[in-house]
Amino acid sequence: MSPNADADAGTEADAVVADLSGLxxxxxxxxxxxFNAAAAELGLPPAQALVLTNLAGPAPMRELADWLSCEPSNVTGIVDGLERRGLVTRQPAPGDRRVKHVVLTEAGEHKRRELRSRSHALARTFFELPGPDQKHLRDLLTRVLTGPSAGGDSESG
Structure with a gap:
């Protein structure tokens, strides 16, 4: 292959990567x-909805700040709003009472299920592809997220 062919292949590959990134x-x-529309239907601001839908169990405020990529002081405001709605409580961490864990209430669990159901219904219409195409897209995205070492060869085709 000539140097120009290598350059052309590199330029084409760069264009494909740019297209993939944009898409x-x-x-x-x-x-x-x-997701934000589903949250708004339930009267939740996006940040509160993100915390609510992803709070799998008791979590320290610091962990929520790390997950949301924001300062702990921002998380305090988000959790305050959820607490005012009766969707979460703050409880002392076992072993360190200075650390507060955020815990879903029964109402929070119900609201979370409702939010997940609504956002899943919207996603289902968004990914309206034939079943095999959905699975193929899922598998390709999984390979992208797990990295080249877990996904097999790096050749196209």
């Missing part, structure tokens, strides 16, 4: 907008 950002933006 993934657009898909992410649309999914985020749909």
């Amino acid at each position: 993934v950002f657009e898909v992410t933006g649309r999914l985020r907008a749909q």
